[in-house]
Amino acid sequence: MLRWFVVPSISIGILVALLAAIGVSYQTVEAKADAREFPQQGKSVDVGGYKLNLNCTGQGSPTVILEAGLASFSFTWGKVQPGIASFTRVCSYDRAGYAWSDISPLPRTSLQIARELHALLQNAGEKPPYVLVGHSFGGLDVRMYNGLYPNEVVGMVLPESTHPDLLDRLPPNIKVMSDNAQKMRERQVLYAPMLYWFGIARFGIRHEMENRSLQFAQREYAYLSIQPKFIITVTREAGALEESGAQVRASGTLGDKPLIVLTAGRGVLGMPVQDKDLEDLRETWVNDLQMQLVHLSSRGKRIMVPDTDHMIPSDRPDTIVSAVHEVCGEIPSH
Numbered sequence: 001m002l003r004w005f006v007v008p009s010i011s012i013g014i015l016v017a018l019l020a021a022i023g024v025s026y027q028t029v030e031a032k033a034d035a036r037e038f039p040q041q042g043k044s045v046d047v048g049g050y051k052l053n054l055n056c057t058g059q060g061s062p063t064v065i066l067e068a069g070l071a072s073f074s075f076t077w078g079k080v081q082p083g084i085a086s087f088t089r090v091c092s093y094d095r096a097g098y099a100w101s102d103i104s105p106l107p108r109t110s111l112q113i114a115r116e117l118h119a120l121l122q123n124a125g126e127k128p129p130y131v132l133v134g135h136s137f138g139g140l141d142v143r144m145y146n147g148l149y150p151n152e153v154v155g156m157v158l159p160e161s162t163h164p165d166l167l168d169r170l171p172p173n174i175k176v177m178s179d180n181a182q183k184m185r186e187r188q189v190l191y192a193p194m195l196y197w198f199g200i201a202r203f204g205i206r207h208e209m210e211n212r213s214l215q216f217a218q219r220e221y222a223y224l225s226i227q228p229k230f231i232i233t234v235t236r237e238a239g240a241l242e243e244s245g246a247q248v249r250a251s252g253t254l255g256d257k258p259l260i261v262l263t264a265g266r267g268v269l270g271m272p273v274q275d276k277d278l279e280d281l282r283e284t285w286v287n288d289l290q291m292q293l294v295h296l297s298s299r300g301k302r303i304m305v306p307d308t309d310h311m312i313p314s315d316r317p318d319t320i321v322s323a324v325h326e327v328c329g330e331i332p333s334h
Helices: 002-037 081-085 110-124 138-148 172-197 200-212 216-225 228-239 241-249 276-294 317-329
Strands: 043-046 051-057 063-067 090-094 130-134 153-159 259-264 300-305
Touching: 043 110, 051 081, 051 110, 063 110, 063 138, 081 090, 081 317, 090 110, 110 138, 110 241, 130 138, 130 317, 138 153, 138 241, 153 317, 172 228, 172 276, 216 228, 228 241, 259 276, 259 317, 276 300, 300 317
Parallel strands: 063 090, 063 130, 130 153, 153 259, 259 300
Antiparallel strands: 043 051, 051 090
16 A cells, blocks of 8 residues: 555655656756846945946046946836937946846835945945936935935936835825735745746746847846745835835935936826826826926926836837936036
8 A cells, every 4th residue: 555655755755856866957057148148237246245237338527326226237228328428428236236236235215225335336436426316216216326326416307206105195096006916026036036046937937028029128137037036026026115215315416417317107106097096196206206306406306207107218218318418517517
């Protein structure tokens, strides 16, 4: 009787081990192929025991620093950076845990992110003055940078920037959706390494890519976003939003530095307006929170971008390039 139990158990164990070996081999081979197809864009710079990826192009002063949103990489600025590089120096980078940057053991708050950015620029030999551009979540980080290092910052552009009070202003149903999304991310963190190393995450995303015929940039995003450090970092940044908001609120204003706020004309935070809650949130976002950002500077200005949603960097990169050019033109001597 024992034989009838042991033999199937051994067979199942062998099958599982074989499938695991196949998955690991599949992941290893395909990851190497992806690394060849999607090489690092920039250089790795040590910021104190771990390295961040920095990609600078163009010449001139001030230097423009591009800060991406939550779950976004430096190549989010792929349509923006060349335009800015045509008239001054510009740098995009990957925050710790994203794309070609190492994961950081330190908190993922805007305070820590701003300190890391400062170390990155210093260690890479980049020099102020800086014009800071922060999309979405990145808007918190650049405001924090200005609060910590005000003498280095001479202007700012905030395309669809998050406001520190956003979480407190979410309608109840949207707040529940946000909380549930964070709980799901926290569960994914537990399984992310296994799903990655056994090729399960790759197989799932490849099936989706084949079905949807995704473009090059989307395939590059897929390659980088299945890495365990990505979901770990997104979860940590999202989980620290309340703390980051408090830090940014205490960071002060921009005084009289030139500031342009770009607000999308469609949707809200990447969601189409389909019900009363989202209508209310859009009203709050456009007419209250975004206008509060404008008033961070006595020279603040808001520009509506009617034919885009939250993703202005990819949908209307020209508006960001134009805003940066205008801000640079208002700086007396650079």
